Amino acid sequence: MALTRLNSNKKIAERISSAIVAGNVLHAYIIEADSCVDKLAFALEFCKALMCTEKIGDGCDGCINCRKIDHGNYEDLYVVEADGMSVKDDQISKLQEDLKKKPMGSRNLAIIKDADTTTVRAQNRLLKTLEEPFPGTVIILLSENRENLLDTIKSRCVIYRLEDVEAGSFNQESAEAVFSALEEGKNFHEIKGILSTYLKSREDAFALLDGLERIYEGFLLGTDSRRKLHRKEEIIRCIELIEEARRDLIAKVNYQYAVKNLVLKIGG
Numbered sequence: 254m255a256l257t258r259l260n261s262n263k264k265i266a267e268r269i270s271s272a273i274v275a276g277n278v279l280h281a282y283i284i285e286a287d288s289c290v291d292k293l294a295f296a297l298e299f300c301k302a303l304m305c306t307e308k309i310g311d312g313c314d315g316c317i318n319c320r321k322i323d324h325g326n327y328e329d330l331y332v333v334e335a336d337g338m339s340v341k342d343d344q345i346s347k348l349q350e351d352l353k354k355k356p357m358g359s360r361n362l363a364i365i366k367d368a369d370t371t372t373v374r375a376q377n378r379l380l381k382t383l384e385e386p387f388p389g390t391v392i393i394l395l396s397e398n399r400e401n402l403l404d405t406i407k408s409r410c411v412i413y414r415l416e417d418v419e420a421g422s423f424n425q426e427s428a429e430a431v432f433s434a435l436e437e438g439k440n441f442h443e444i445k446g447i448l449s450t451y452l453k454s455r456e457d458a459f460a461l462l463d464g465l466e467r468i469y470e471g472f473l474l475g476t477d478s479r480r481k482l483h484r485k486e487e488i489i490r491c492i493e494l495i496e497e498a499r500r501d502l503i504a505k506v507n508y509q510y511a512v513k514n515l516v517l518k519i520g521g
């Protein structure tokens with residue numbers, strides 16, 4: 254699988270891909286998702302996209318670098334995972350030593366699994382590396398809940414939240430259903446009925462927001478002919494409201510509340 258051919262989280266994958274192609278890769282990322290999402294697989298695709306010799310920004314699965322990353326024997330990639338309940342200080346210390354080594358290729362890479370279990374002491378140690386990274390180094394922190402990470406760490410990372418779109422019952426079709434109900438000016442009670450059929454989990458809520466955002470973005474990009482129904486300012490306002498709801502979800506606001514609040518704001 255290559256980064257841009259992933260079936261879910263396409264938007265994030267595309268963003269990362271174009272950053273790599275443009276040479277705008279930053280040195281630290283937080284990849285956050287619920288436990289059911291394979292964050293490591295995503296991070297490995299990220300690494301392949303960085304190091305692939307055939308399809309930079311994507312990964313080809315066939316070149317020596319892609320194959321080594323897939324097989325877990327790429328020399329410049331260091332993977333750390335929790336030792337017992339947490340990632341400990343000596344593990345971060347060891348990682349720092351590893352990252353000081355001159356890479357065999359163009360850069361050193363690190364993936365810290367269970368980064369949100371890292372002890373505070375170890376996080377403070379890691380911070381030094383994030384503050385003064387060795388040139389070219391990319392560190393990817395995998396996390397279920399970034400609230401466990403120090404603000405000083407978060408502020409030095411680009412944060413992406415992956416969604417488990419497959420697991421949810423919400424799909425683009427149900428997002429369309431909610432969208433149409435809003436368009437037709439259906440009352441809140443009716444829309445709540447649609448939501449109660451599909452909205453069963455936080456993942457569903459994230460998927461719904463993604464679906465709605467896709468629809469509104471289609472208007473902005475002119476790929477959706479229904480665009481003429483809307484003024485640009487209205488569309489932008491809706492996208493902002495969706496992003497606000499997504500921030501609420503990430504902050505662990507009750508997902509039903511966050512979605513109903515959004516529907517009321519868009520509808521009103």
Ligand SMILES: [Zn+2]
Nearest residue numbers: 305313316319
């Ligand atoms: Zn490759």
